[in-house]
Amino acid sequence: MSWSGNVLRVNLTKGTCTSEPLNMEWAREYIGQRGLATRYFVEEVDPKVDPLAPENHLIFATGPLTGTMASTGGRYSVITKGPLTGAIACSNSGGFLGAELRSAGWDMVILEGKSAKPVYLNIENDKAELLAADEIWGKSVWETDEILHKKHQDPQLRIAACGRAAETGCLYAAIVNDLHRAAGRSGVGAVMASKNLKALAVRGTKGVGNIKDPARFMQTTAEQKKVLADHAVTGEGLPTFGTQVLMNVINESGALPTRNMRESQFDGAHNISAEQMAEPRKSDGKPNLTRNAACFACTIACGRISTIDKGHFTVENKPQYWGNSGGLEYEAAWALGADTGVDDLDALTYANFICNEDGFDPITFGATVAAAMELFEIGAITTEHTGGVELKFGAAAALTWAAEKVATGEGFGADLALGSKRLCEKYGHPELSMTVKGQEFPAYDPRGIQGMGLAYATSNRGACHLRGYTVASEILGIPEKTDPLETDGKAGLVKAFQDVTAAWDSTGLCLFTSFAWTLDNVAPQMDAACEGEWTSDRLLEAGERIWNLERDFNAKAGFTAADDTLPPRLLEERAKTGPAEGKVTGLAEMLPEYYQERGWTADGQITDETRSRLGLPA
Amino acid sequence: MEKSLHIDPGKCTGCLQCEMACSFENEGVFNPAKSRIKVFTFHQEGSFVPYTCTQCVEAWCMQACPVDAIVVNLATGAKDVLEDRCVGCKVCTIACPFGTVNYNQDTGKVIKCDLCGGDPACATACPTEAITFIDADSTGYDRMRAWAEKTGTVTQATA
Numbered sequence: 001m002s003w004s005g006n007v008l009r010v011n012l013t014k015g016t017c018t019s020e021p022l023n024m025e026w027a028r029e030y031i032g033q034r035g036l037a038t039r040y041f042v043e044e045v046d047p048k049v050d051p052l053a054p055e056n057h058l059i060f061a062t063g064p065l066t067g068t069m070a071s072t073g074g075r076y077s078v079i080t081k082g083p084l085t086g087a088i089a090c091s092n093s094g095g096f097l098g099a100e101l102r103s104a105g106w107d108m109v110i111l112e113g114k115s116a117k118p119v120y121l122n123i124e125n126d127k128a129e130l131l132a133a134d135e136i137w138g139k140s141v142w143e144t145d146e147i148l149h150k151k152h153q154d155p156q157l158r159i160a161a162c163g164r165a166a167e168t169g170c171l172y173a174a175i176v177n178d179l180h181r182a183a184g185r186s187g188v189g190a191v192m193a194s195k196n197l198k199a200l201a202v203r204g205t206k207g208v209g210n211i212k213d214p215a216r217f218m219q220t221t222a223e224q225k226k227v228l229a230d231h232a233v234t235g236e237g238l239p240t241f242g243t244q245v246l247m248n249v250i251n252e253s254g255a256l257p258t259r260n261m262r263e264s265q266f267d268g269a270h271n272i273s274a275e276q277m278a279e280p281r282k283s284d285g286k287p288n289l290t291r292n293a294a295c296f297a298c299t300i301a302c303g304r305i306s307t308i309d310k311g312h313f314t315v316e317n318k319p320q321y322w323g324n325s326g327g328l329e330y331e332a333a334w335a336l337g338a339d340t341g342v343d344d345l346d347a348l349t350y351a352n353f354i355c356n357e358d359g360f361d362p363i364t365f366g367a368t369v370a371a372a373m374e375l376f377e378i379g380a381i382t383t384e385h386t387g388g389v390e391l392k393f394g395a396a397a398a399l400t401w402a403a404e405k406v407a408t409g410e411g412f413g414a415d416l417a418l419g420s421k422r423l424c425e426k427y428g429h430p431e432l433s434m435t436v437k438g439q440e441f442p443a444y445d446p447r448g449i450q451g452m453g454l455a456y457a458t459s460n461r462g463a464c465h466l467r468g469y470t471v472a473s474e475i476l477g478i479p480e481k482t483d484p485l486e487t488d489g490k491a492g493l494v495k496a497f498q499d500v501t502a503a504w505d506s507t508g509l510c511l512f513t514s515f516a517w518t519l520d521n522v523a524p525q526m527d528a529a530c531e532g533e534w535t536s537d538r539l540l541e542a543g544e545r546i547w548n549l550e551r552d553f554n555a556k557a558g559f560t561a562a563d564d565t566l567p568p569r570l571l572e573e574r575a576k577t578g579p580a581e582g583k584v585t586g587l588a589e590m591l592p593e594y595y596q597e598r599g600w601t602a603d604g605q606i607t608d609e610t611r612s613r614l615g616l617p618a
Numbered sequence: 619m620e621k622s623l624h625i626d627p628g629k630c631t632g633c634l635q636c637e638m639a640c641s642f643e644n645e646g647v648f649n650p651a652k653s654r655i656k657v658f659t660f661h662q663e664g665s666f667v668p669y670t671c672t673q674c675v676e677a678w679c680m681q682a683c684p685v686d687a688i689v690v691n692l693a694t695g696a697k698d699v700l701e702d703r704c705v706g707c708k709v710c711t712i713a714c715p716f717g718t719v720n721y722n723q724d725t726g727k728v729i730k731c732d733l734c735g736g737d738p739a740c741a742t743a744c745p746t747e748a749i750t751f752i753d754a755d756s757t758g759y760d761r762m763r764a765w766a767e768k769t770g771t772v773t774q775a776t777a
Contacts, residue, residue: 068648069638069743096634103649156651179661207641207649218642225745239631290664294633299745301631305664324664 001210002064002529003027004107007040008128010121012195013054013113015346017121017128027064028532029615031539035506035546036088037061037079037108041088042549042617044112047556051083051187052194054114060101060160060200061109063508067102067296070221070525071228072510074099074296081557082186083194084171084364084419085438085462088553091174091188092466092505093160094295094303095181097202100158104204115196115568120161123202133198140164140407141176142357149202152562160200166193168409170417172364176356181295182327184361186439215342217528223301224521231516233476238302238512239292243330244274246443253475253484254578255448256334257441259341259393260370261434261567263446264575268343272333277306277343284309288345290324300512304328306349314350314400314447321353331465334443335366340373341393351403358407365420367440369402371420371432380427386412434570437554437563438464446587448475448580449488451482454590457564458494460550466511468497478515485579487586491593502550503543532538545614548598548606552616561604564591607616620695622754623731623738625668629748632659632666639743643734652722654731655740668749670733670740671718673697679730682713688730695754696733704728714725 005022023040030036037059044277049055058080065073076098082089101109104125111121118133126279134145141163148159158178166173166189173189174182183189192198211217222469228234237245250256251269258266270276277289294301305325308315315321328336328349336348355362369391375381376391383390389412391398405413415423420440424433434441439462446453451470459467470493472485482493500519504511507526519536526534566573570585595602606616637653645652655670677697680688687703688710690696699719706726710719719730731738733751741751753759 069635069642071635071745099650103651205649205651207645207647207652209647209649214646229745292631293664294631296634297638298631298633299635301746303631303634307664323662325661493739539772 001531002068002208002212004033004102004105004210006106006135008106008109008123010109010111010128010130011113012111012115012119012197014128015115015130017130019126019447029542030546030549031063031132031503031506031542032107033061033063033075033506033508034067034077034079034092035542035549036501037077038088038090038546038549038553040108040110041079042553045081047553048558049081051081051086054195056081056191058111058188058191058195058197059108062098062102062107063506063524064530066508067099068211068221068529069218069297070509071225071299072205072297073085073508074298075505075508076101076421076512077505078175078183078188080188080191082188082461083188083190085439086557087186087461087559088550089186090550091183091185091459093175093177093181093183094298094510095178097158097160097177097200098508099296100202100204102203102204103207104432105206109200111195111197114194117356118196118198118321120199120201121197122201123204125204125206129218136161136198138164138167140357141359142179144199145179145216148199152201154203156203159203161359162189162192163357164408165358165360165406165417166190168264168414168417170360170406170409171419171422172361172417174355174359175362176359180356182356182359182361183439185363189359211529212531213528214358217525220524224517224525227521228299228513228516233478234300234513236515238300238515241274242292242304244277244304244328244333247273248275248331249475250444253448254575254580255445255475255484256338257434257443257445258338260339260367260374260432261441261445261474261569262322262374264448264580265578266338266341266343266376269338271343271349272328272337272345277304277328281309283311289327289350293511298510302512307466308346308349308353312350313397314347321350325353326356331442332366333360335363335370335440336399337366338443339366339370340399342396342399344396347396347400351400354400354407355401360406364440365406365416366415367434368420368423369399371434372402372416373398374432375424375427375429378429404417431568434567435463436566437559439463443555444471445575445580446566446585447575447583448578449484450487450586450590451484451493453566453570453585453587454490454494454594455497457587457591458498458594460547460554467501468494469501469511470494470497472497472515476515479518479523485583487589490590491597494590494594495597498547499540499543501543502546503539506542506546541614545616548610548614548616549616550604555605564604620754622673622695622757623670623733623741624750624752624757626748626750627665627667629746630657630666630668631746632657633745635743635745636668636740636749639739643739644647644729654718654729668740669718671697671716673731673733678713678715679710679719682709684709691732694733697730698732699728699730701725701727711744
């Protein structure tokens with residue numbers, strides 16, 4: 001084993017919490033976490049379900065290595081049908097909640113139905129109950145965290161909650177755990193709120209003890225930690241600079257999407273970079289970055305802990321924001337910064353704090369503000385809509401105003417809470433939404449990193465960097481260097497990254513270990529911990545199975561090959577500067593080959609042969 | 619040479635590898651709730667601080683124990699709990715000024731750090747050297763050296 005073997009099923013309509021054995025047959029095929037929860041999800045939920053209807057399910061899932069000493073073994077994912085996309089949503093988070101769930105004895109929690117009144121789920125080892133959420137409904141994630149810790153008189157309680165953004169219908173609301181780690185994308189928080197579920201409060205004191213071969217597990221995990229420590233990215237770059245190490249690198253590569261992806265280099269990039277975060281501010285002499293921090297069991301520790309200058313306009317009279325909290329990661333810094341043209345580091349940090357405090361995805365939020373700024377520039381949105389605010393590219397005060405509005409859903413915040421696809425449609429310019437399947441792009445311009453164009457177009461949860469991070473190969477040369485401006489060979493590269501990632505996520509480990517590890521480093525850890533024989537090949541095959549299962553769900557939900565595309569801006573408008581100058585994204589050159597590599601038909605459908613090879617359910 | 623656990627909170631990232639190593643070594647499970655070392659997070663301050671028994675020479679817990687269940691391990695200098703003698707009265711948990719002796723409901727005995735018999739698992743597991751096991755008489759050596767270097771630089775610059 002190293003699955004706990006227990007699923008907690010919570011029926012919010014009936015108010016019941018029941019334990020059932022984990023389906024081990026599925027666990028052998030789909031590993032855990034992302035893969036296994038998706039297997040449960042497709043079995044139980046109609047693909048055509050309205051994401052915000054009671055019939056949609058919401059699954060919190062850990063992997064077999066979650067809660068163990070394997071480095072980064074602390075991840076969980078939230079699986080549901082996403083309201084932003086209408087596709088399968090799978091949002092992965094770190095922090096400490098996932099390990100606490102395992103320690104309480106649960107592999108996953110499946111939530112179904114809708115409670116008549118606001119509730120939260122309280123788990124103390126085997127005991128799970130739904131409690132009235134009257135005192136936390138209408139509160140932010142941070143307030144909820146404080147109130148529940150006080151109420152239960154247990155400082156070691158781990159809490160995941162949705163914020164006011166979710167309650168007021170933000171379609172990209174997140175679920176935030178441990179104050180500043182988030183299952184961030186696709187609107188999983190909105191699904192939570194739609195069920196009248198405010199929070200999970202978890203305390204586990206049982207631990208994870210069912211390791212198959214404990215001595216071998218301790219030895220192999222120690223060896224693999226050393227591999228991470230000795231690698232330039234995981235041993236030095238990430239702990240020192242965080243993911244923000246990329247800001248200047250990607251800008252120089254000509255792949256930093258800027259001002260709603262009109263440009264692909266940002267003149268203010270350095271001002272919002274990792275290097276700048278470490279520089280003492282002129283105003284108060286302190287750097288934005290206080291220190292790095294780790295999630296559960298992580299020996300990399302890429303997390304950022306930051307402060308905002310007390311005199312900064314965003315927090316001048318708000319002492320509640322003067323302390324430390326989760327600082328900027330690269331994707332957030334890009335979306336809030338380069339994409340909106342804002343290069344005020346403390347303003348971005350404040351917007352990021354608000355995203356955490358009230359639970360919404362900073363990538364989609366920043367990109368939606370960027371789209372709104374372009375709509376404002378062309379006159380489609382005016383100060384009449386915004387209530388007088390000049391929503392201009394580069395305006396820090398407009399950005400932080402927007403964050404405050406989305407947090408509460410008030411005024412123009414309700415429009416911004418729709419995400420850029422619906423916002424741009426509403427204001428008559430759907431072409432200005434930088435999305436795939438309704439979800440906003442992250443921080444890599446596919447004109448400058450061609451493989452990412454294909455990865456975005458084919459991602460099962462809409463545009464995303466965490467479904468096939470070919471940036472590792474195309475920019476960083478991991479595991480081997482490919483030319484970012486070439487489309488040749490990218491179909492195979494994207495498929496390989498997608499399948500490996502699906503397996504990786506499903507173990508409960510963090511994808512960031514893959515800068516130093518391959519599946520050959522993961523397999524011995526899985527094999528020492530888990531029942532059965534786990535090889536790299538078996539993991540890879542499971543990854544391909546998981547990818548196809550997600551694709552199959554989306555097809556049944558109504559997605560077709562026509563949805564495997566990019567906005568016209570990235571296919572037709574040429575990059576203006578940098579190494580990619582003159583380039584568009586060569587999607588048409590890559591997509592047919594990709595379908596072929598996948599064993600799908602020319603119009604992107606899974607063939608019977610592929611279905612039977614992978615053993616997909618009907 | 620006696621060695622002691624030395625903690626440098628500035629290096630701690632809050633990953634809890636030490637807590638898991640401790641619980642695995644002593645209880646056979648990865649379970650922070652059963653760890654003899656605890657990492658505290660001070661969110662507003664942005665700091666993480668590992669904390670455990672520092673093995674007082676004239677240990678309050680040892681002196682308070684009515685059944686002599688806490689004894690000096692002559693090999694390590696640790697104050698060990700003799701499980702078969704401990705009656706679970708918890709007086710030691712009251713006597714310890716630092717809170718590092720705690721009761722374990724599952725066994726009805728108290729648990730505290732015993733330096734793992736001379737090779738503390740927490741120090742081995744710590745990825746950042748926030749926890750080290752070093753010569754008890756020179757725990758300040760590295761800090762002195764760092765300041766000495768700084769002092770030397772200043773002296774040379776002003777010379």
